[in-house]
Amino acid sequence: MPESAAKTMPKPAQGRPAEGALEGLIGYHLRRASLADLAGVSAVLAGAQMRPVPLSVFTKIVERPGITAAEICRELAIQRANIVPILAELEARGFFVREQDAKDQRVQRLYATKAGRTMHADCIARIGEHEERLLGRLTQTERESLRELLEKVWRD
Amino acid sequence: MPESAAKTMPKPAQGRPAEGALEGLIGYHLRRASLADLAGVSAVLAGAQMRPVPLSVFTKIVERPGITAAEICRELAIQRANIVPILAELEARGFFVREQDAKDQRVQRLYATKAGRTMHADCIARIGEHEERLLGRLTQTERESLRELLEKVWRD
DNA sequence: TATTGTTATACTCTATAACTATA
DNA sequence: TATAGTTATAGAGTATAACAATA
Numbered sequence: 342m343p344e345s346a347a348k349t350m351p352k353p354a355q356g357r358p359a360e361g362a363l364e365g366l367i368g369y370h371l372r373r374a375s376l377a378d379l380a381g382v383s384a385v386l387a388g389a390q391m392r393p394v395p396l397s398v399f400t401k402i403v404e405r406p407g408i409t410a411a412e413i414c415r416e417l418a419i420q421r422a423n424i425v426p427i428l429a430e431l432e433a434r435g436f437f438v439r440e441q442d443a444k445d446q447r448v449q450r451l452y453a454t455k456a457g458r459t460m461h462a463d464c465i466a467r468i469g470e471h472e473e474r475l476l477g478r479l480t481q482t483e484r485e486s487l488r489e490l491l492e493k494v495w496r497d
Numbered sequence: 498m499p500e501s502a503a504k505t506m507p508k509p510a511q512g513r514p515a516e517g518a519l520e521g522l523i524g525y526h527l528r529r530a531s532l533a534d535l536a537g538v539s540a541v542l543a544g545a546q547m548r549p550v551p552l553s554v555f556t557k558i559v560e561r562p563g564i565t566a567a568e569i570c571r572e573l574a575i576q577r578a579n580i581v582p583i584l585a586e587l588e589a590r591g592f593f594v595r596e597q598d599a600k601d602q603r604v605q606r607l608y609a610t611k612a613g614r615t616m617h618a619d620c621i622a623r624i625g626e627h628e629e630r631l632l633g634r635l636t637q638t639e640r641e642s643l644r645e646l647l648e649k650v651w652r653d
Numbered sequence: 654t655a656t657t658g659t660t661a662t663a664c665t666c667t668a669t670a671a672c673t674a675t676a
Numbered sequence: 677t678a679t680a681g682t683t684a685t686a687g688a689g690t691a692t693a694a695c696a697a698t699a
Contacts, residue, residue, distance in 0.1 A: 361560045362621050363553055367628055367640060368534040370647035372549075375531035376574070377651040378524040393528075394666080397519055404517045411680055418532070420668065425682060447675045447680045465518050472523055478649045484523060487646045491526035493634045494643075495533040550689075567657060579690065581659060603657045603698045 371494075381475055385467040389460065394419070395427045396464050399453070402437050403461045407450040409442075436460055527650075537631055541623040545616060550575070551583045552620050555609070558593050559617045563606040565598075592616060 363369045382393050401413045410428060414421050428451075431437055436457030439449040453461070476484050519525045538549050557569045566584060570577050584607075587593055592613030595605040609617070632640050 362556050362617075366624060367632060367644055367647070368531075368538055368624065369553070370644055370651070371527065371531040371534050373574075373651040374647045375524075375527040378527050382524055392665090397525070400518050409680075418529075421681070422669080422683080423667065445676070445680085449681075461518075468522060468524065475650060476523060479646065483646060483649075486642065487650075488523055488526055490635065490639055490643045490646070491523070491530045493639075494631060495526070495529040548688085565657080576691065577658070578660080578692080601657085601699070605658075 378472075378475055381471045382468055385471045386464055389464050389467065391460070391464050395431060396461075398424060398427050399431055399436060399457065399461060400465075402431075402451045403453045403458055406452050409448045409450060411448070431457070534628075534631055537627045538624055541627045542620055545620050545623065547616070547620050551587060552617075554580060554583050555587055555592060555613065555617060556621075558587075558607045559609045559614055562608050565604045565606060567604070587613070 379393060386392055386396060397417055398413055398419070401408055401416065405412075410424050411421060413419070414424055428437075432439065435454060437451050437453045439451055442448040442450055476487075479487065535549060542548060542552060553573055554569055554575070557564055557572060561568075566580050567577060569575070570580055584593075588595065591610060593607050593609045595607055598604040598606050632643075635643065
């Protein structure tokens, strides 16, 4: 017969109700919240045949005309090898074009097309509606607090 | 950086500095923060040959002796099919045992062993140190705020 | 009919190593 | 030597469908 686990339950933190180890970890809530968000984003983007990572890559191209693949990778923490098929698909769908840099023959500068900018605006609007649902229980002040706290966590 | 990008930068939201579409999305910061956390957790758990998901599964076994695999799956939003190899490995390493339920022959009740509880306590301690680093820029009050805001986002 | 545990499988995302061409 | 873009590949993590045993 297995021994009781009650003895090993963690002591409640001072002033807080007893809870499991997972609930006490910020990382656990970060992960659950992020996964909940990702599911919603994926769902609304599916209607535009788009996915979260390719859209974040494309957002950089739209907002920073002439950006290079290597720059995008550094800013989004993507491996250079992994952006290749992402760019290939976005290019094949006519969302951006590549231009060889005149001064450095190694680099390609990327420019969104009109069709790409239209797709981008549509996707950002879809995500906006999704976030409105996701954050429905938070006030505007709470949303801004959350954004700032999260940024403090991950930004260098 | 080419100045031509300035023309296509989105208009700043009222009262806030100019920023890209990604920075304005809570979901983007949720994802970056969660990935930063996950990298750190994975690193500290590697020293104990453990990974985040198996540990979250095992935490349920430690804290709820007699819990079933199906219950764990519902609480952690894991597919039943995917928990099978996770439990197989934890069992093979001697961290828990299975007992057939007397009243319902379909279910197996799971009980952590002493070795399992020791491993669990070690891993939770490692993660605690990791979170201390991850959240180093947040006050205790801010950490508690963050936890509550995140919970409001994902919890039903 | 529904649920538990399971097998098999496929797909996405991510990580690593190595190559080429340029600088 | 270092960087940009690329290829190939392997590993997690996750998703779906189906099955046998039991309720």
